[in-house]
Amino acid sequence: MEPDYLSDPELDARLAALRGASSRLDTPRCVEKELMQAFAARFPPKLPWYRRMNVPEWGAAGVCAAVTALVLASLLAPPLPYTGFASHAPLVRLENGGAFVALDSFERIAQEPDPQLVETELPRTMLATLGLPVAPEQAGEAVRAEMLVAADGELLALRLSAID
Amino acid sequence: MTITPTTTDDDLLRQMRTGRAEAFAALYRRHQGPVYRFALLRCGSGDTAADIVQECFMGLLGGRFAFDPLRGTLQHFLFGVARILILRHEAARRREAPLPEPAEDEDEAAEPVCEAGGPLSRLLADEAAEEVRRALARLAPHYRDAVILYELHDLSYLEIATVCQVDIGTVRSRLARGRAALAKHLRAHAGAA
Numbered sequence: 477m478e479p480d481y482l483s484d485p486e487l488d489a490r491l492a493a494l495r496g497a498s499s500r501l502d503t504p505r506c507v508e509k510e511l512m513q514a515f516a517a518r519f520p521p522k523l524p525w526y527r528r529m530n531v532p533e534w535g536a537a538g539v540c541a542a543v544t545a546l547v548l549a550s551l552l553a554p555p556l557p558y559t560g561f562a563s564h565a566p567l568v569r570l571e572n573g574g575a576f577v578a579l580d581s582f583e584r585i586a587q588e589p590d591p592q593l594v595e596t597e598l599p600r601t602m603l604a605t606l607g608l609p610v611a612p613e614q615a616g617e618a619v620r621a622e623m624l625v626a627a628d629g630e631l632l633a634l635r636l637s638a639i640d
Numbered sequence: 641m642t643i644t645p646t647t648t649d650d651d652l653l654r655q656m657r658t659g660r661a662e663a664f665a666a667l668y669r670r671h672q673g674p675v676y677r678f679a680l681l682r683c684g685s686g687d688t689a690a691d692i693v694q695e696c697f698m699g700l701l702g703g704r705f706a707f708d709p710l711r712g713t714l715q716h717f718l719f720g721v722a723r724i725l726i727l728r729h730e731a732a733r734r735r736e737a738p739l740p741e742p743a744e745d746e747d748e749a750a751e752p753v754c755e756a757g758g759p760l761s762r763l764l765a766d767e768a769a770e771e772v773r774r775a776l777a778r779l780a781p782h783y784r785d786a787v788i789l790y791e792l793h794d795l796s797y798l799e800i801a802t803v804c805q806v807d808i809g810t811v812r813s814r815l816a817r818g819r820a821a822l823a824k825h826l827r828a829h830a831g832a833a
Contacts (some may be wrong), residue, residue, distance in 0.1 A: 490769075
């Protein structure tokens with residue numbers, strides 16, 4: 477009769493000895509080191525976002541930020557105080573019942589080499605377009621005016637007398 | 641997420657795939673010992689066993705070996721991968737080696753796998769263990785698989801059948817014949833001594 481090798485106490489004891497002795501065996505340490513290096517190569521450490529951008533990307537980001545800041549500044553800036561005239565409106569100064577109306581900048585008027593003074597009369601209704609008060613009962617009358625004209629014919633300023 | 645000894649292999653694998661090195665290191669430390677001991681007793685060479693372990697985990701890392709948790713534990717999956725790698729290694733070695741003399745007993749390996757003065761011989765100072773190791777090395781590889789996995793790693797017949805990709809009846813007969821051959825070698829050694 478063939479012995480039952482699945483229940484062989486002597487063999488079991490010897491195999492237990494091998495199991496006990498071999499339980500101390502582990503893979504050499506260098507294997508773990510090589511595996512961790514391979515892992516690091518496969519999953520390189522993630523850089524912070526600011527180190528992932530190159531110079532052109534930083535430039536583009538800067539331009540975008542500047543444009544955004546300008547747009548926001550223009551949107552959020554308080555509106556200019558109302559002056560009653562557009563920025564290109566004439567500068568009016570009332571003096572002794574008359575008025576001086578600068579139709580160009582003072583620098584331009586001062587730099588004009590050969591200004592001509594021309595006397596004329598203007599309908600009072602024109603005073604309203606220059607921002608000057610006009611009494612309704614005098615609206616049909618004319619007012620004396622001196623026009624300062626540049627050499628090229630450009631109208632630089634007006635002086636109105638007795639607009640009251 | 642903290643890694644503890646109770647963290648499951650599935651969780652560690654998930655974390656490993658997101659690039660967490662600690663998870664991969666924990667998986668390796670948990671499973672390297674059994675896989676190395678299986679490979680070492682199976683092929684008899686410390687260097688080859690270390691290569692096998694490294695290749696197993698490289699395959700796991702690179703996705704070359706697809707582990708399906710529904711088909712078993714990671715430990716058994718790694719045994720299966722190690723076994724296949726050992727078979728490939730042995731096939732390559734056979735191609736390079738000269739043709740062996742015909743074996744008298746088909747239950748025995750064509751040539752005993754052992755590494756003279758290798759780590760196994762040095763570490764197994766226990767004489768009884770060394771005798772069994774020598775006798776085990778003389779078994780045919782398919783018997784060695786069954787004996788090592790059943791006797792030294794406590795796998796069930798069904799688990800061995802999955803690892804070795806054979807049916808459970810084959811495992812049962814290989815284990816019986818492997819143990820018989822092992823006992824025969826040990827008795828012969830005791831008689832010679």
